[in-house]
Amino acid sequence: MVRIGNIEVGEFPLLLAPMEDVSDPPFRAVCKENGADLMYTEFISSEGLIRNAEKSVQKLDIYDYERPIGIQIFGDKIESMRQAAAIAEEAQPELVDINYGCPVKKVACKGAGAGILLDIPKMQKMTEEIVKQVSLPVTVKTRLGWDDSTIKIVEVAKRLQDVGIKALTIHGRTRVQMYKGIADWTKIAEVKNHPDIHIPIFGNGDIDSPEKALEYKNKFEVDGIMIGRASIGYPWIFNEIKHFMKTGELLAPPSMDERVRTAKKHLEFSLEWKGEKQGIYEMRRHYTNYFRGIPNFKPYRTRLVESENPEELFGILDEVGGIFEDAYSMA
Structure with missing residues (x-):
């Protein structure tokens, strides 16, 4: 059984990725109905939360049937992120997640999202402050690095684990790649199989079929898989993966x-x-x-x-x- 802190999320959990303008409560409802084990809100601006911006506050809406669920926050200022984490905790999710992976220019080029991969000490300090602030488990979603020359994902994982995060999701691309090319799961496996890493490691990137999910589970030995774009308009993918992993048979597509x-x-x-x-x-x-x-x-x-x-x-x-x-x- 995989645990994030004291939260049980299944033997091999399937996570719904936090996707801006996609992973809202209506979409999460149909994904949960179709087998998602753990879901996250859309990413929420820390500055928006501490300023009580309507759009940011609305994203805190969570419902009992969605549990367990995490609220994901992003930002470039440590104090703002600390305050935002406290606000997120008041909404009573099961966990607080930090976005260190968003590659979008308006986020990453301001030092938030994947932009913080250029300043690992700041990433570690920000994470430490958030862990201290909240009593809930804190998790992180990130990428391999900013570009091919800055991939230090094992170091990142160890540093984040040292300051108290309870799980790490890694998207197998750099920020420069955006969503192009093939996700490199071998580097995700390096983190998972490192002798100093003991928190759950979830893989993300390119999982679009039950066959690929099972192949990557066995090949890279991650603790679970996060699914993003393949679930948009196709929430059935979660149950299809679970059925295939259990029986080796493909479910008929939805009628x-x-x-x-x-x-x-x-x-x-x-x-x-x-x-x-x-x-x-x-x-x-x-x-x-x-x-x-x-x-x-x-x-x-x-x-x-x-x-x-x-x-x-x-x-x-x-x-x-x-x-x-x-x-x-x-x-």
């Missing part, structure tokens, strides 16, 4: 009825949590993935992303279910 049901549930929660205008807008990124591979779906996708009326959207989804059900089941 058209299940795709429609899940998309409707996601939309309903999105409207409830974000309000009609924002809920409709932010749901648009998911439709293509919910119905990926469906022949002749493009006209319906166009209608789904252009409609601004909730009733019309639910009607289109029902229409999709009726029209494509037979063709999909025969495919």
